[in-house]
Amino acid sequence: MPELPDLQVFGRNLNKKLSGKKVKKLTVKNRSKLKTPVAKLKKAIEDAKLKRIEREGKELYFYFSNGNVLSLHLMLHGKLSLFEKANKEKYTILEFLFDDDSGLALTDFQGKATPTLNPEEKNAPDALSKEAGQKFLKDQLAKKRTAIKAFLLDQHNIRGIGNAYADEILWEAGISPFSIANKIPDQKIKLLAKSIRSVLQKAEKQILKTHPGLISGEIRDFLKIHNSKQKKSPTGGAIHNKTLGSRITYYTDEQEVYK
DNA sequence: GTGCGTGTTAAACT
DNA sequence: CAGTTTAACACGCA
Numbered sequence: 001m002p003e004l005p006d007l008q009v010f011g012r013n014l015n016k017k018l019s020g021k022k023v024k025k026l027t028v029k030n031r032s033k034l035k036t037p038v039a040k041l042k043k044a045i046e047d048a049k050l051k052r053i054e055r056e057g058k059e060l061y062f063y064f065s066n067g068n069v070l071s072l073h074l075m076l077h078g079k080l081s082l083f084e085k086a087n088k089e090k091y092t093i094l095e096f097l098f099d100d101d102s103g104l105a106l107t108d109f110q111g112k113a114t115p116t117l118n119p120e121e122k123n124a125p126d127a128l129s130k131e132a133g134q135k136f137l138k139d140q141l142a143k144k145r146t147a148i149k150a151f152l153l154d155q156h157n158i159r160g161i162g163n164a165y166a167d168e169i170l171w172e173a174g175i176s177p178f179s180i181a182n183k184i185p186d187q188k189i190k191l192l193a194k195s196i197r198s199v200l201q202k203a204e205k206q207i208l209k210t211h212p213g214l215i216s217g218e219i220r221d222f223l224k225i226h227n228s229k230q231k232k233s234p235t236g237g238a239i240h241n242k243t244l245g246s247r248i249t250y251y252t253d254e255q256e257v258y259k
Numbered sequence: 260g261t262g263c264g265t266g267t268t269a270a271a272c273t
Numbered sequence: 274c275a276g277t278t279t280a281a282c283a284c285g286c287a
Contacts, residue, residue: 003265058266076265077284091284109284112267146277155267163265218265228263246279248264263286272278 002074002218003162004058004127005203010080010215011055012208014104017082017215021098022049023064029092033114041117044068050098057126057159059119071119072106078113079216081105127160127196134193141181141189148184148192149177150245161196167226167250169199171233176257177249183258226250 002010026045028038036044048064055061062070072078078093087095087105093113095105106113125131140158144151151157152166161169170177172195175188184192207219220227224234227250232238237252 073266075267076282110282112282114267144276150277153266245277246281247266261287266282268279268281270279270281273276 002216003165003220004055004160004200005165005207006214006218007055007058007060007074008204009207009211011053011060013213013215014053014060014080018050018098018102018104019052020049021100021102023047023096024099024101025097026094027097028094028115030094030111032111033093034116036117041070041115044117045070045096055160057122057124057155058162059116061119069118071116073114073116074106075108075110075112075114077110078106078108081107081216122159124156124159127158128200132158132193132196134190137189137193138186141184144181146181147177147244148175148179148181149249151181153245153247158196160200163247163249164220164223164226165199165203168203168223169195171225171252171255172199174255176255177244177251179256179258185258188256188258225252 023045026042028034031038045064045068048066048068051063051065053060053062059071059073081089083103083105085101087103089105089107091107091109093106093108094115095103097103125136149166149170152161153163167177173188173192175184175192206222207214211219224230225239230239233252233254235254237254239250239252241248241250
């Protein structure tokens with residue numbers, strides 16, 4: 001459910017609340033998405049001190065003082081929740097119990113949220129990383145014949161952009177989501193690179209302001225285009241919606257189509 | 260009651 | 274064959 005800016009806020013808040021604590025117990029209640037044997041995971045994490053938490057793409061990486069890293073991907077419906085002593089959530093995937101009897105649970109009614117021990121390094125750059133700039137986009141877009149929105153959503157290309165923010169970014173850049181990736185002119189690619197950063201960073205600030213302690217859910221009520229409550233863009237263009245790749249896409253005629 | 264929304268992947272398609 | 278597209282997952286929420 002959450003997208004990059006939400007996850008960025010979760011990471012900040014979890015850091016504040018949890019870093020420095022030692023894991024007393026790790027319990028796995030649903031191991032269907034876990035590729036590591038439970039015993040191995042417990043051995044890697046139990047008794048280790050949680051150093052820090054960082055967002056990577058759409059995942060949260062938990063770094064431990066013994067060098068191990070546990071990544072949590074919330075997928076569509078994963079939720080994090082803090083508890084004292086005992087976790088009472090339904091649909092729990094796994095739970096940490098720290099040495100002060102506080103705890104963190106990962107739950108998902110769909111069972112799709114995915115924990116990964118020591119994830120491999122990914123090739124695709126994070127959307128907010130330095131590498132994901134104009135030059136990178138120009139090189140990659142030249143190779144692709146898909147719609148630009150499909151490109152942005154594919155985590156093998158660039159990591160962290162989801163359905164809602166893809167629409168916001170493309171509106172900001174003045175590019176139609178239906179534009180073909182390798183038909184977009186250089187000066188628009190430059191705008192796209194800028195928009196990715198500015199839209200995501202502004203959203204993070206906004207969420208932090210209105211929901212300072214957030215560690216789960218998603219806040220999207222302030223979105224300008226991907227928002228069923230908005231009829232017009234800030235510059236007055238009527239907002240249309242259409243399905244693209246089995247997902248709803250909001251856009252206006254202010255965005256140029258390159259085909 | 261009813262339909263929409265969110266990310267990824269396996270499977271289908273071109 | 275390889276690149277691209279889609280349906281399915283199953284519930285909470287409005």
